[in-house]
Amino acid sequence: MEFxxxxxxxxxxxxxxxxxxxxVQLLWGIGWTLAVTTVSMVIGAVLGSxxxxxxxxxxxxxxxxxxxxxTVFRGEPELLVIYLFYYGGTQVLTGMARSAGSIGSTxxxxxxxxxxxxxxxxxxxxxxxxxxxxxxxxAIHRGELEAARAYGMSTxxxxxxxxxxxxxxxxxxxxxxxxxxxxxxxxxxxVTGVAELMLTANKAARSTHHSLLFxxxxxxxxxxxxxxxxxxxxxAERYTSRSFTRPK
Amino acid sequence: xxxxxxxxxxxxxxxxxxxxxxxxxxxxxxGDHEVLKGISLEAHKGDVISILGSSGSGKSTLLRCINxxxxxxxxxxxxxxxxxxxxxSRDGHQTPADIxxxxxxxxxxxxxxxxxxxxxxxxxxENLVAAPVHVLKRxxxxxxxxxxxxxxxxxxxxxxxxxxxxxxxxxxQRAAIARALAMNPKVMLFDEPTSALDPELVxxxxxxxxxxxxxxxxxxxxxxxxxxxxxxxxxxxFLHKGEVDSLGEPKEMFARPPTQQFKQFITNFxx
Ligand SMILES: Nc1ncnc2c1ncn2[C@@H]1O[C@H](COP(=O)(O)OP(=O)(O)O)[C@@H](O)[C@H]1O
Numbered sequence: 001m002e003f004x005x006x007x008x009x010x011x012x013x014x015x016x017x018x019x020x021x022x023x024v025q026l027l028w029g030i031g032w033t034l035a036v037t038t039v040s041m042v043i044g045a046v047l048g049s050x051x052x053x054x055x056x057x058x059x060x061x062x063x064x065x066x067x068x069x070x071t072v073f074r075g076e077p078e079l080l081v082i083y084l085f086y087y088g089g090t091q092v093l094t095g096m097a098r099s100a101g102s103i104g105s106t107x108x109x110x111x112x113x114x115x116x117x118x119x120x121x122x123x124x125x126x127x128x129x130x131x132x133x134x135x136x137x138x139a140i141h142r143g144e145l146e147a148a149r150a151y152g153m154s155t156x157x158x159x160x161x162x163x164x165x166x167x168x169x170x171x172x173x174x175x176x177x178x179x180x181x182x183x184x185x186x187x188x189x190x191v192t193g194v195a196e197l198m199l200t201a202n203k204a205a206r207s208t209h210h211s212l213l214f215x216x217x218x219x220x221x222x223x224x225x226x227x228x229x230x231x232x233x234x235x236a237e238r239y240t241s242r243s244f245t246r247p248k
Numbered sequence: 249x250x251x252x253x254x255x256x257x258x259x260x261x262x263x264x265x266x267x268x269x270x271x272x273x274x275x276x277x278x279g280d281h282e283v284l285k286g287i288s289l290e291a292h293k294g295d296v297i298s299i300l301g302s303s304g305s306g307k308s309t310l311l312r313c314i315n316x317x318x319x320x321x322x323x324x325x326x327x328x329x330x331x332x333x334x335x336x337s338r339d340g341h342q343t344p345a346d347i348x349x350x351x352x353x354x355x356x357x358x359x360x361x362x363x364x365x366x367x368x369x370x371x372x373x374e375n376l377v378a379a380p381v382h383v384l385k386r387x388x389x390x391x392x393x394x395x396x397x398x399x400x401x402x403x404x405x406x407x408x409x410x411x412x413x414x415x416x417x418x419x420x421q422r423a424a425i426a427r428a429l430a431m432n433p434k435v436m437l438f439d440e441p442t443s444a445l446d447p448e449l450v451x452x453x454x455x456x457x458x459x460x461x462x463x464x465x466x467x468x469x470x471x472x473x474x475x476x477x478x479x480x481x482x483x484x485x486f487l488h489k490g491e492v493d494s495l496g497e498p499k500e501m502f503a504r505p506p507t508q509q510f511k512q513f514i515t516n517f518x519x
Binding site: 141146161 | 315317347348351352353354355358359361363364365366367368369379380382383384411427429431
C-alpha cells in the first residue's frame with residue numbers, strides 16, 4: 001500500500017515537472033535529435049557512397065584511402081571524433097581568424113556546435129554506410145552488370161539504370177541499422193551544446209534533481225525513436241524489393 | 249583490271265559485300281593460359297554460325313572478345329566493315345581506343361547470355377525499353393510499342409509487367425531474346441542460350457531462335473544443341489583448344505566429319 005502511495009506521489013511530481021515546461025523542452029530535444037540524425041545521415045550517405053566507390057576501385061591508392069577511412073572511423077570512440085571536430089575545429093577556426101586579424105589575439109572563434117556535431121556524427125555514419133553500400137554493390141548479380149555493358153550502356157548509364165536502383169534496394173535494411181546507430185551517436189553531441197534530447201534531459205535532471213525521472217523519460221523517448229524506425233524501414237524494404245517477392 | 253575484278257565479284261558475290269562481322273587472327277590469354285590462338289571468322293548478312301567445341305575450348309571467350317566484354321590481346325574485329333580501334337596501353341596490353349565507339353558497336357551486337365541476365369529490378373517491359381531509350385535514344389512510346397510486339401512474338405506478352413525472378417527460365421530467356429531484338433541489332437550473339445534451362449524448357453527457346461534464323465537474322469550461336477547446329481545454322485565452326493579445327497556446311501560436316509577431333513566430338517555427344 002505504502003509502495004503504491006509513493007509511486008502515485010512520484011507520478012504526480014513527474015507530471016508537475018513535465019507540465020511545468022520540461023515536457024515541451026524534451027519535445028524540442030526530440031526535434032533536434034531527429035534533425036541532427038537526419039543531417040548526419042545525409043552527410044554520411046554522400047561520404048559513404050564515395051568511400052564505398054573508393055573501396056571498390058581498381059586503383060590501389062583509392063582502395064587504401066577507403067579502407068583507412070572505414071577502419072579509423074569505425075575503430076575510434078565516437079566521442080573522440082566529436083571532440084576532435086568540435087574542439088579541434090574551434091582551434092583551427094580561431095587560429096585562422098586571429099591570423100586574418102578578424103578577431104583579437106585573445107578572442108576565440110567557436111566551431112558552430114550544430115555544424116561540428118553533424119560533421120562528426122556524419123563522418124562516423126559515413127563509415128558504416130560505406131560498408132552497407134559496398135556490400136550491396138557486391139550483392140548485385142554480376143551478369144546484370146555485364147548485360148548493361150553488352151547493351152552499350154556508358155559507365156554513367158550503368159550506374160543510373162542498374163547499379164543505383166539495386167544498391168538502394170539492397171541497402172535499405174543495412175541503412176535501417178545505421179539510422180539507429182546514428183540516433184544513438186547523436187546523443188554524444190550534447191557535449192558540444194546542441195540542445196538535443198540528451199542535453200535537455202541532462203539540464204532537467206541537474207536543475208530539478210530528478211535524475212531518475214528524466215533519464216528514464218529520455219531513455220523511453222530514444223527507444224520510441226529507434227523502434228518506430230524499424231517498421232518504416234521494413235516497409236521501405238518491402239517496397240524496394242518488390243521485384244523479388246511474388247506478386248499476390 | 250576492272251574487268252577481272254567484276255568477274256571475281258560475279259564468281260563469288262560474298263567478296264563484294266562487307267561481312268556483317270569479321271574477326272581476324274584473334275588471340276587471348278588468361279595469365280599464361282592461351283585460350284584463343286588466332287581465330288578468324290566471317291559472318292555475312294543472314295548467316296547463322298553455330299560455334300561448337302568441348303567445354304573450355306574458348307567458345308564463350310571468342311564471343312565475349314567480339315563485343316569486348318573481354319579485351320582480346322591481338323586481332324581485329326570489324327562490324328559491318330567498321331574496325332574496332334584498339335590502342336596499346338602502357339603495360340603492353342591493348343585496350344579500346346575509343347570507348348564510345350565500343351559502346352556504339354556493342355549496341356549493334358545484342359547478346360543473349362546463358363544465365364539470361366535480365367535486370368531484376370525492372371519489369372520485362374522495362375528491360376526491353378531500357379537500352380533502346382537510353383542508349384539508342386529512341387522515343388519511349390515507339391520503343392514500348394515495339395517491345396509489346398516483340399513480347400507477343402516470343403509468346404510472353406501476358407508477362408510484360410512481371411519481374412524476371414518471377415518467371416521460368418524459358419520465359420526469362422525468351423524475354424532476353426526479345427530484349428536483344430529490341431535493339432534492332434546487326435548481329436546477335438548467343439552464348440549457350442539453352443544450357444541453363446531445364447530440358448523441358450529448351451524447346452520453347454530453340455523455337456524462337458529458329459524463327460529468327462528463318463527471317464534472315466545474322467547470328468553467332470555458341471551452343472551444345474547439335475540439332476540446332478545441324479538443321480538451323482548455315483555454317484558450323486568447331487573450336488578445339490582455342491583453334492578453329494573445322495568449318496563448313498552443317499549437313500556436310502555432320503555427314504562426313506572433316507577431322508578426327510570433330511568426329512570424336514559428335515560421337516561423344518550422341519552417346
Ligand atoms: N575471366 C577468365 N579468367 C581466367 N580464365 C578464364 C576466364 N574466362 C575463361 N577462362 C578460361 O578460358 C578457357 C576457355 O573458356 P571458355 O571460353 O568459357 O570456354 P567454352 O565456352 O568453350 O567452354 C577455360 O579454360 C576457362 O577456364
